[in-house]
Amino acid sequence: MVIRDAVERDLPEIVYIYNDAIPGRLATADTVPVTVETRALLANAVDAAPRLALKTLLGFVFGHNEPSLRLFGEFRFQRWALLPRVAELDGIERDLLIVGRRIVV
DSSP, X not given: OOOOOOOGGGHHHHHHHHHHHGGXXXXXXXXXXOOGGGGTHHHHHHHHTTTTTOOEXXXXXXXXXXXXXXXXXXTTOEEEEEEXXXXXXXXXXXXEEEEEEEOOO
């Protein structure tokens, strides 16, 4: 077995694997498939914020969605609020976290 870090050319296969997990409702709260382009949206939003004179960016993420929470963390978002058990997915009450990042203009 060969273990290596993923590279950009691996992204389509990673997205395929991720989307394959959506129907099981265990690994993600997404209900529709994502695309390779949706991996780039957060980076674009952070980069565009100063040009658009935005001072605060917010994200709303289910508390059990660790991959998304890690992604926001990589972009220096912090956990700002917890809304406990505010959503029900497949009969399970879920927390919603609000993450935020102040942008220096």
